[in-house]
Every structure is written in C-alpha cells, then in structure tokens.
Amino acid sequence: MQQASIAYSISNAVAGAEGACDFIRQFTHVLGAPSSPDDGHAEEEIEAAEKRIGRRLPAVLRTVYSAIGRRKDLVACQDPLIPPSMLRLDDDGSVLIFRAENQGCGDFGFDWDHGDGDPMAMFRPDVADPDLYKWTAWHPRLSLACIEMLLSESWHGSPPQLKVHQSTSPDNIARIIDAYAKIPELDSPLSPQTTWFASDDLYVQVAITDPMEHEDPWSGPAPALAHIRARLRTEEAALELARMLT
Known part of the structure; x- marks a missing residue:
C-alpha cells in the first residue's frame, strides 16, 4: 500500500470524527511504523469498561483503544492514555477521565454533554486551590484531542x-x-x-x-x-x- 502524505492524512483527520477514526486505524502505516494484530485492546475489554461506566464510549476513543491502545510507544510515553479497565468519571459524573498528566499534575477528560458524538475535550489541573481545580477547554472535539495525543506521544516514542x-x-x-x-x-x-x-x-x-x-x-x-x-x-x-x- 502506498503511503499517503502525512499532511494530507492529518488534514482529513481533523475534519471530523469519521476522518479521525480512519487516521487512527492507519496511524502506524502513516508513520511507517511496525504494526501487529495485538496493538489494540479486545472488544471485550472495551465493553467491560462501558458496562462499568454505564455509557458507550465515543467512536473515536473506542477506535484508539481497539486499534493501538496497547502501543505504549504511540499512546503512553509522556501523558499516557488510561487503559479501559482504569477509566473513571469525575466526582460529578459528567466528565470521563481518559488520559493522565505524567507527573500526576492533572487529568484529561471529555464532557459527555457537550458535542454530538464528538464531545468537548477538557483538562483539570490537580491543585489544592478550589478556584483552579476545575475543568477547562482543551479541544472543542475529542477527535482533535486524540489526534494531538497520538502526534505528541508517538514523537516521544520514536526512534x-x-x-x-x-x-x-x-x-x-x-x-x-x-x-x-x-x-x-x-x-x-x-x-x-x-x-x-x-x-x-x-x-x-x-x-x-x-x-x-x-x-x-x-x-x-x-x-x-x-x-x-x-x-x-x-x-x-x-x-x-x-x-x-x-
């Protein structure tokens, strides 16, 4: 298979959730990196997490987990993607935390109620000040946050x-x-x-x-x-x- 331009692939990915899912599935090919059938989590693991949380994950996050969720060099070198078994809701139950800041200084999540299938991605610093301990905008769409995560984490994991x-x-x-x-x-x-x-x-x-x-x-x-x-x-x-x- 001929490799597409990285710029072209990213431009399609940022257009919407469907393009982002395609980009995630093809990410190792786009980078020219090796791949394996064991790169992702099994459907049973993802479904078990959804049952525990009580809601189905957005398609783009499901795709990250199923396609490359086990690839630490692509998703867990700096600020790691949280495995399905450790996904959790914040205290209010409105934001799902799916990524951790590497020194425990904050959480990355998304707001279930903002965005039709591609919800707003958010960040919350882990600080004692209650005025600062709150969710703020990271990206308007979870799909953009996932793309940025892959680009950043795969840079850290690159040869x-x-x-x-x-x-x-x-x-x-x-x-x-x-x-x-x-x-x-x-x-x-x-x-x-x-x-x-x-x-x-x-x-x-x-x-x-x-x-x-x-x-x-x-x-x-x-x-x-x-x-x-x-x-x-x-x-x-x-x-x-x-x-x-x-």
Whole structure:
C-alpha cells in the first residue's frame, strides 16, 4: 500500500470524527511504523469498561483503544492514555477521565454533554486551590484531542534517528511556516504559543518561548526563539529538515 502524505492524512483527520477514526486505524502505516494484530485492546475489554461506566464510549476513543491502545510507544510515553479497565468519571459524573498528566499534575477528560458524538475535550489541573481545580477547554472535539495525543506521544516514542528536538532561530521558523502546511485545528487554549505543521514525510510542533514578543505570534514577525519537535517518516526526511535548519 502506498503511503499517503502525512499532511494530507492529518488534514482529513481533523475534519471530523469519521476522518479521525480512519487516521487512527492507519496511524502506524502513516508513520511507517511496525504494526501487529495485538496493538489494540479486545472488544471485550472495551465493553467491560462501558458496562462499568454505564455509557458507550465515543467512536473515536473506542477506535484508539481497539486499534493501538496497547502501543505504549504511540499512546503512553509522556501523558499516557488510561487503559479501559482504569477509566473513571469525575466526582460529578459528567466528565470521563481518559488520559493522565505524567507527573500526576492533572487529568484529561471529555464532557459527555457537550458535542454530538464528538464531545468537548477538557483538562483539570490537580491543585489544592478550589478556584483552579476545575475543568477547562482543551479541544472543542475529542477527535482533535486524540489526534494531538497520538502526534505528541508517538514523537516521544520514536526512534532517535526519526525525531528532532531543538531550539531554533527566527529565520528557521519562517522557513517552516513557508514550507509546511499549518494545522490550525490542533491549536489549543492550553498551549496558545504552540502550533503544528506537516508535510509529506513529517509533522512538526513549534513552541514559542518568548510569548511577549507580540500578541499574536503566528501573524506577526518571526519570534526571537522557539523550540521544535519533529517526527520524520524516513531518514531522508530527517536530512532534508536538517538542511533547512542549518
């Protein structure tokens, strides 16, 4: 099977829940990563979790669990996806917690009552202050949160020769903006100084580290300093990115 462009695959995925489910099922192929029939959880495990919770999981989360839910290199390297057997509701019973912050500093969940089949994804910091211990928006759709999760976790789990992590200059950020397709759907109020780009054989996250440079860093001049995290599909793509950043 011919590999589709990563940028094309992500653009289809962010369009809606159906495209996101297709992307998740094909994620290892899109990355050029190995796959196995044992990558996902059995239907019986997912159904047991749903019976315990009392509600059926949204299709996109079911797809994550069934397709790649056991792949720690894709879903559990930094802020891990919670296994079906450990899914839980918050104290109010309205938000299902499905992902954990890696140092126990917060929870990722979704609000059952906001979104028709693709509910709002949310984050709650684990702090003592009751004014701060509350759910805030992460993504307007759970499908977007799942896509971001896969891109982030799979970067952490990638072979060293297929990922880049470095600080970079204004000129290089300008080159990335010019060369790659921006994915605005993955922008999040949790990280307003971060955005994602993609091309045929890579995706890259750019995080500005000087947010005071200008009010909207993506529409003004290039920032003074930023960090990039890129996941490459091939070593040739890694060399191409290295030449761009030289």
